[in-house]
Amino acid sequence: MKKYKKTPTIFFVCFSLLLLIKPTLASVYELGDVNKRLIGTPIIHTVVKGDYFQQLAEQYNVGFLALLAANPQQDPFLLKEGTEVVIPNQMLLPFITRKGIVINLPELRLYYFSPEENKVHVFPVGIGRQGLSTPLTSTYIGEKRENPTWRPTQEMQERHFAEHGEYLAKEFPAGPNNPFGKYALRLGTSEYLIHGSNKRFGIGMRASSGCIRMYDDDIKWLFDNVPINTKVRVVNQPVKMSFENGDKQLIEIHQPLTEDESSQGKVIVTKALQKFVGPNREYWQQLLPVIENPHGLVVELAPQG
Known part of the structure; x- marks a missing residue:
């Protein structure tokens, strides 16, 4: 496991301040055998001194909730100097x-997945909150927009009125008040x-009305590099x-999704999971705490001691 520790040089402090303003681009990984x-x-x-989770999430381009899950013992806003934070930059590819x-x-x-080289680019995203879930789908990139205009749907208008007692403007042109940012892919x-x-704040969280949110630099990279008609699966x-x-x-x-804001989803021990772990009691003893409290980190099932 790599260890990164800041040094008190003027250059590095300046560089760190830049990182607070602008996140790094996607993590890029070489793909091996299928x-x-x-x-x-x-x-x-x-x-x-001065570190906090949102800053670290942007610095390492990972999700806020991913940091929380991987470091449940840490206070995300009051990190103690000298303590260690796990940055979840290791993962298994989904079964796709x-x-x-x-x-x-x-x-x-x-x-x-890059069509021209054996690499995968990985980005943190924000998704639909409880009650407004991002739908599962198999689709494609149908349109690309730079400086998009946001026109709240009628449902959004009614929801905003119920919560705030007033309606939104009918449209929001490009600019700082536009929740779509500078780029959009339909x-x-x-x-x-x-x-x-x-x-x-909100990237790597369930915070949207169903769309997929990204950091500005990340969506710009996708906008510049992903062609129309690219296959998309959610x-x-x-x-x-x-x-x-x-x-x-x-x-x-990972924590399963739920539509109930007052409860967390429970991991279902499926037949596939039972078959994967097998009858080894020691492996189940290792895994049960993770099933109860998922942390999103890769775990190796291996004999202990």
Whole structure:
């Protein structure tokens, strides 16, 4: 596991301040054999004065909730100097065909498989909140817009009136008040978009009305590099499993989605999961705490001691 610790040089402090303003671009991973699904390496960040989760999420381009899940013992706003924060930059690929864009809702990540090279670009995304879920779908990029205009739907207008006692403007032109940000990609001919945002907080969370939100730099990269008609799949895979090299048993579990804001989804022990883990009681003892409290990190099932 890599360790990153800031040094007190003027250059590095300036660089860190820039990172607070502008997130790094997507993590890019080389893809191996089709039977290998493990990518990336977890990073350990040593906390210095002034660090907090939203800043670290932007610095390492990971989701806010992913940081929370991976570091349940940490206060996201009052990090103690010298403590270590796990940056969840290692993952298993979802069980999908490696083509186009894949958005796995429970992990709040978007994967783009490059058609010209054996690489995958991974981005954190915001998705629909409870009651306004991002739909599961198999579709395509139907349209690309720069500086899009936002026109709230009637449903949005009624919801805003119920919550705030007034209606929204009929349209919001490009600018700081436009929640679409600077770029938008339409899913097929639907009302759902992959778009930027005028609010940095909310990426890597369930915070939208159903669209997929991205950091400005990330959506610009997609806008510039992903062509019209690129295949898009939105999937729901809270549990990802892999036998790496035919024998190493790896599993990654995320909090399942729920439409009830007052409760968390429970991980279902499916027949596929039972078959993967097998009858080994020691493996189940390792896994049960993760099933009860998913942390989204890759776990290797192996004999202890």
